[in-house]
Amino acid sequence: MRGKTTRGRRGIERAKYKTAGWLLGLLTVFAFGPRVAAQRLIAAASSPSNSDCLACHGNPSFSIQLGDGETLSLYVNQKDFAHSVHSGLACTDCHSDITSIPHAARTFPNRRAVSLAFYQLCRQCHFEQYTRLLDGIHFDALSKGNSNAPTCVDCHGAHSITPPNRPRTRISDTCARCHAKVAKAYAGSVHGQALAQGNSDVPVCTDCHHAHDISNPLSSQWHLSIPQLCARCHSDRKTMQKYGISTDVLTTYLNDFHGMTASLERSERVAPSQFTVTCTDCHGVHDIERVDSAGLERIKGHLLAVCQRCHPRATANFPSAWIGHYEPSLQHAPLVYAVKLFYAFFIPFTIIGLSLQILLHLWRVVVNR
Amino acid sequence: MKDYVIRFSVWERVEHAAVTVLFLVLAVTGLPQEFFWQSWARWLILVMGGIERVRWVHRGAGILFAVLVASHLAIALVQVSTRRVKPSLVPTRKDFRDAVTMMRYYLRLADEPPRFDRFDYRQKFEYWGMVIGSAAIIVTGFMLYFPVETARLLPGEVIPAALLLHGREGLLAFLVIIIWHLYNAHLSPDVFPFDPSIFTGKVSVERMEKEHGLEYDRLQAAEQLKRAEAAPAKSAPPAGTGSAKPGL
Numbered sequence: 111m112r113g114k115t116t117r118g119r120r121g122i123e124r125a126k127y128k129t130a131g132w133l134l135g136l137l138t139v140f141a142f143g144p145r146v147a148a149q150r151l152i153a154a155a156s157s158p159s160n161s162d163c164l165a166c167h168g169n170p171s172f173s174i175q176l177g178d179g180e181t182l183s184l185y186v187n188q189k190d191f192a193h194s195v196h197s198g199l200a201c202t203d204c205h206s207d208i209t210s211i212p213h214a215a216r217t218f219p220n221r222r223a224v225s226l227a228f229y230q231l232c233r234q235c236h237f238e239q240y241t242r243l244l245d246g247i248h249f250d251a252l253s254k255g256n257s258n259a260p261t262c263v264d265c266h267g268a269h270s271i272t273p274p275n276r277p278r279t280r281i282s283d284t285c286a287r288c289h290a291k292v293a294k295a296y297a298g299s300v301h302g303q304a305l306a307q308g309n310s311d312v313p314v315c316t317d318c319h320h321a322h323d324i325s326n327p328l329s330s331q332w333h334l335s336i337p338q339l340c341a342r343c344h345s346d347r348k349t350m351q352k353y354g355i356s357t358d359v360l361t362t363y364l365n366d367f368h369g370m371t372a373s374l375e376r377s378e379r380v381a382p383s384q385f386t387v388t389c390t391d392c393h394g395v396h397d398i399e400r401v402d403s404a405g406l407e408r409i410k411g412h413l414l415a416v417c418q419r420c421h422p423r424a425t426a427n428f429p430s431a432w433i434g435h436y437e438p439s440l441q442h443a444p445l446v447y448a449v450k451l452f453y454a455f456f457i458p459f460t461i462i463g464l465s466l467q468i469l470l471h472l473w474r475v476v477v478n479r
Numbered sequence: 480m481k482d483y484v485i486r487f488s489v490w491e492r493v494e495h496a497a498v499t500v501l502f503l504v505l506a507v508t509g510l511p512q513e514f515f516w517q518s519w520a521r522w523l524i525l526v527m528g529g530i531e532r533v534r535w536v537h538r539g540a541g542i543l544f545a546v547l548v549a550s551h552l553a554i555a556l557v558q559v560s561t562r563r564v565k566p567s568l569v570p571t572r573k574d575f576r577d578a579v580t581m582m583r584y585y586l587r588l589a590d591e592p593p594r595f596d597r598f599d600y601r602q603k604f605e606y607w608g609m610v611i612g613s614a615a616i617i618v619t620g621f622m623l624y625f626p627v628e629t630a631r632l633l634p635g636e637v638i639p640a641a642l643l644l645h646g647r648e649g650l651l652a653f654l655v656i657i658i659w660h661l662y663n664a665h666l667s668p669d670v671f672p673f674d675p676s677i678f679t680g681k682v683s684v685e686r687m688e689k690e691h692g693l694e695y696d697r698l699q700a701a702e703q704l705k706r707a708e709a710a711p712a713k714s715a716p717p718a719g720t721g722s723a724k725p726g727l
Binding site: 433465 | 512515516521524525529530531582584585586587601623626627630631633634635636637638639640642643644647648650651654655658659662667668669
């Protein structure tokens with residue numbers, strides 16, 4: 111009964127608030143509604159429609175002369191625009207500075223200056239991507255005066271923008287326009303080859319490097335984060351099972367001296383003074399191969415060279431200090447396994463034995479009293 | 480007559496103080512490396528100035544520890560071989576008998592605990608446990624310090640085995656000290672709250688009689704002999720400082 115009353119009272123309260131809300135809403139509409147509506151009307155009346163724009167920009171020969179003498183076409187292909195993700199927008203949604211026709215003429219020294227003048231239009235809607243771009247290495251280069259650093263339109267295009275990841279291979283192709291050498295190495299790698307065959311499990315450029323907030327891949331912070339980067343897929347049991355790849359790769363690496371070092375140095379603020387090997391130092395960066403396709407002898411030779419980068423006096427035995435991505439067992443690293451097994455018994459045995467002796471001693475002291 | 484005997488020489492007291500400090504430094508810098516994935520370990524390493532510095536402190540303390548252990552063993556060997564001291568820490572058949580008698584005493588099958596000489600079986604166990612453990616930890620420590628040189632002489636697999644052994648042995652040493660040594664030196668009702676003898680060198684006659692009865696009997700016999708020899712002299716020398724030089 112009591113519960114019902116409370117609920118009833120609550121219901122009344124809610125109704126009160128509802129009414130108050132409606133009243134407030136109505137008041138707002140009466141107070142500001144006409145102004146907003148009027149502004150809209152004025153804007154609609156004053157800003158040119160798409161057909162107004164296309165009256166000039168729909169003409170394939172419409173162009174201007176740039177400062178460096180190059181001719182820049184100002185033609186907007188209507189068909190391309192209609193197929194783009196922005197087909198529902200008005201020209202003036204992006205080009206919001208154009209309020210009347212004909213608009214004032216603008217001059218640019220060269221084609222690059224045009225791109226740099228217009229890419230800022232995107233942030234009106236895509237503010238999140240824009241701020242991420244500000245954190246990335248491309249914007250860093252741009253702000254340091256490299257005008258060739260890519261902005262929105264260089265990767266996405268302008269009037270004919272379609273989803274950048276359809277098909278998925280398009281992402282790599284976009285990056286390849288500038289990073290041709292890396293793209294070639296990637297295309298030959300185990301990941302690149304699988305991508306070309308339509309495999310959607312393998313990473314494309316942006317999976318590791320991100321699209322907008324691209325970090326400097328030569329920084330030590332980036333280098334130290336590589337194990338976690340690779341582990342995103344290589345610790346995923348479901349995905350790795352398909353290819354018969356062990357998911358112990360991260361834990362076995364972390365159990366090693368270098369893995370522990372990288373893991374700890376990653377949480378430090380200061381860049382480490384010494385280099386520590388992570389995944390890519392042995393497996394390659396963009397040219398990653400299947401381990402079994404390389405052959406054991408070649409791998410060993412390759413590993414020694416990797417070790418010698420930091421341990422110049424390392425000899426042929428040295429790479430076998432790395433027992434591979436295996437948990438120690440009788441087959442793999444029996445010596446390590448034996449040590450592990452010994453202490454798994456010896457530590458509890460000693461500690462329990464000593465504790466028993468202490469308890470017996472205490473007990474006898476109590477009895478004596 | 481004094482009511483205490485001098486049990487530990489000044490050098491032995493210095494050795495104990497040094498090993499205490501080094502053990503603490505090595506444990507504080509070593510255990511977080513053994514448990515590096517735990518948040519407390521990561522915090523501790525960051526607080527101490529990062530893994531690189533922690534490792535250098537660990538290596539420095541490790542070298543000092545190795546020097547201490549080596550000098551201890553060298554001095555002991557020389558003293559024993561020149562018969563300046565009796566090898567009082569060598570396990571004998573009596574130690575095994577004592578252990579059995581002690582167990583019987585604990586279980587109330589015997590009325591009296593065994594009487595011990597200079598070191599009882601538990602002290603010998605701790606001493607030799609520490610010597611063997613130290614040897615293992617020092618050898619593997621140097622293997623990890625010089626992995627390239629190690630791999631030149633031995634198969635590479637020795638290095639990850641040494642890494643595992645070094646960490647596990649360190650953990651075992653730490654646990655033994657925390658549980659066993661802390662009990663015997665601080666928490667045991669016989670000494671609670673603190674047994675200062677390793678710092679002052681002195682042990683009360685009462686405790687000597689109870690814990691090292693055989694040694695005490697020997698000391699007294701030697702003293703009586705001495706007193707008889709020095710009968711014409713006006714004052715007797717204090718107990719325990721004469722012929723019964725503390726041994727290993």
